Amino acid sequence: MAQSKLDKWGIGDRVLAMREHLTCVEIADEVNMRYRPAGEELVNRMTISRYCNAHGITDRRRNDISAVPRDHFDTLEEAEKVRKRLVNHTNRIGELWENIKGDEEKLSELASISNAYMNALKMQQELNISVSKIQKEQLGLSKVRKVLSIILSTLDKHPEVRVEIFDELRKSEVYDTIRAL
Structure with missing residues (x-):
């Protein structure tokens, strides 16, 4: 072989x-x-x-x-997209309002549609914030994994110290958390 x-x-x-x-x-x-x-x-x-x-x-x-998966998105870019949609929507609503300001029934429909759209934009922005927080947490875990990898590779050079550290970690309440990383 x-x-x-x-x-x-x-x-x-x-x-x-x-x-x-x-x-x-x-x-x-x-x-x-x-x-x-x-x-x-x-x-x-x-x-x-x-x-x-x-x-x-x-x-x-x-x-x-x-x-x-590395499907991260740019939080600022996504916020800018929501902002642009909001500005476009506001401008379009203003134009429509000018055209139908005398028709109460159409104004009522326009208000309902506008409110639904605004709520969807608000939900999208809240989702962007949540995803951003999750990404930040994942990045932190990734960095901790890399730090632990360096520590473990250094400990490989000193087996007696490695055994002592792992014995202490096993006694710790955070051992399962460390193993999960």
């Missing part, structure tokens, strides 16, 4: 250790950023998955190999 590029680079054991806590995508990112020799091709998540499977690591709780 041919030697894996991860073994050639001397990081096979490190990859297997990282797999305890990271997804294949996260490991591939880490390897490409920190351990890939200059001029070598990028490692992808499938390379990491195959390597781990070949070394008996197939049943991890976080055995996901696919990337986390």
Whole structure:
């Protein structure tokens, strides 16, 4: 069997250790950023998955190999879109009002339509705010994962300290939270 590029680079054991806590995508990112020799091709998540499977690591709780969707939207851009719709709606309502100001029945219909549209815009803006808060939280978790990854890779160099830290963490009430990251 041919030697894996991860073994050639001397990081096979490190990859297997990282797999305890990271997804294949996260490991591939880490390897490409920190351990890939200059001029070598990028490692992808499938390379990491195959390597781990070949070394008996197939049943991890976080055995996901696919990337986390990166469907973030620009909150300011979305707010600007809502603002433009609001301005356009206001201008259009003003024009319509000028044309039908003598017809009370049409004015009543126009008011109902306008109120429904304004409520839809308000709901859209509230949704944008909620999504923005969720994105901020996810970004924070992503940063915490990266920090923990660095800490764990540093602890790999000092096994006695790693054991001591994990013993203390297991006693802590936040251990399940840390494992979930």
